Amino acid sequence: MAKLSVNINKIATLRNSRGGNNPDLLKVALDCERFGAEGITVHPRPDERHIRYQDVFDLKAAISTEFNIEGNCREQKFVDLVLANKPAQVTLVPDAEGQITSNHGWDTIKNQDYLKEMVNMFHKEGIRVSIFIDPAREMIEAAKTTGTDRIELYTESYASNFPKDPVTAIAPYIQAAHTANKLGLGINAGHDLDLQNLKYFADNIPNLLEVSIGHALISDALYLGLENTVQMYLRQLND
Ligand SMILES: CC(=O)[C@@H](O)[C@H](O)COP(=O)(O)O
Numbered sequence: 001m002a003k004l005s006v007n008i009n010k011i012a013t014l015r016n017s018r019g020g021n022n023p024d025l026l027k028v029a030l031d032c033e034r035f036g037a038e039g040i041t042v043h044p045r046p047d048e049r050h051i052r053y054q055d056v057f058d059l060k061a062a063i064s065t066e067f068n069i070e071g072n073c074r075e076q077k078f079v080d081l082v083l084a085n086k087p088a089q090v091t092l093v094p095d096a097e098g099q100i101t102s103n104h105g106w107d108t109i110k111n112q113d114y115l116k117e118m119v120n121m122f123h124k125e126g127i128r129v130s131i132f133i134d135p136a137r138e139m140i141e142a143a144k145t146t147g148t149d150r151i152e153l154y155t156e157s158y159a160s161n162f163p164k165d166p167v168t169a170i171a172p173y174i175q176a177a178h179t180a181n182k183l184g185l186g187i188n189a190g191h192d193l194d195l196q197n198l199k200y201f202a203d204n205i206p207n208l209l210e211v212s213i214g215h216a217l218i219s220d221a222l223y224l225g226l227e228n229t230v231q232m233y234l235r236q237l238n239d
C-alpha cells in the first residue's frame with residue numbers, strides 16, 4: 001500500500017497571511033499523524049512564503065512519522081536546512097526562481113553529474129533521496145545512474161487529463177513505473193492528486209510507495225474537516 005504524506009505548505013500560507021500562529025502548523029502536523037497520515041511533507045521556498053526555515057526545525061523535533069523535505073538543492077540554504085535536520089527523505093525539485101508552484105521534473109540527462117553529487121552528499125548523512133521527474137523513460141534511466149533511491153513522478157499532467165480520459169492520462173505513468181520497477185527505483189508521486197483521481201492512480205501504478213498531497217487535501221478539509229479528509233484519502237489508497 002502506498003503511504004500518504006500530507007503536504008502542509010497551505011497551512012503555513014494561511015498562518016502567514018495574518019502574521020500570528022493561527023492555524024498552528026505544528027498542531028496540524030501532529031493532528032494529521034493522529035488521524036492516520038504516514039508522513040509529513042514540506043516544501044520550503046527561498047522567499048519563505050509558506051514554510052519558514054524555522055518550521056522545519058520545529059517539525060523535525062515534533063513529528064514521529066516520515067518527514068519528507070522537498071525543494072531546490074541549487075539553493076545552498078535548502079541544502080544546509082536538509083543536512084541540519086536529517087529528514088527520512090529529501091525530494092529534489094528543480095524549481096526556477098519565483099515559481100508559483102513546481103511545474104516540471106529534473107532533466108536527469110543534462111544534470112546527471114550534478115545530481116550524482118547531490119545524492120552522494122545526502123546519502124553520506126543517511127538521508128533517502130527522491131528525484132522529482134516527469135514520466136519519461138530516458139529521464140528515469142538517467143535518474144538511476146545518479147544513485148537515487150526513488151523518483152517522484154510529477155502527476156500534474158495525469159491530474160489535468162484524468163477527467164476527460166483516465167486511460168490516456170495514466171498510460172505514461174504506467175510505462176514509467178514499469179521502467180522504474182525494472183531498474184529497482186522506488187516510486188513516489190505527487191502534484192494535484194485529489195479525491196477524484198487518487199484511487200485510479202494508486203490502483204494502476206505497480207509498487208507505488210508514497211504519495212504527497214497538499215493543495216487538494218487541505219482544500220477538501222475546509223468542507224469535510226481534517227480528520228475526515230485524511231481518512232478519506234487513506235481509503236483511496238487502501239480500499
Ligand atoms: C513538488 C511538488 O509537486 C509541489 O507540489 C510542491 O511541493 C508544492 O509546492 P507549493 O505548495 O509551493 O505549490
Ligand SMILES: NCC(=O)COP(=O)(O)O
Pocket residue numbers: 007041070152189190191192193212213214215216217
Ligand atoms: N510532492 C507533491 C506535494 O507535496 C503536494 O503537491 P500538491 O498536492 O500540493 O499539488
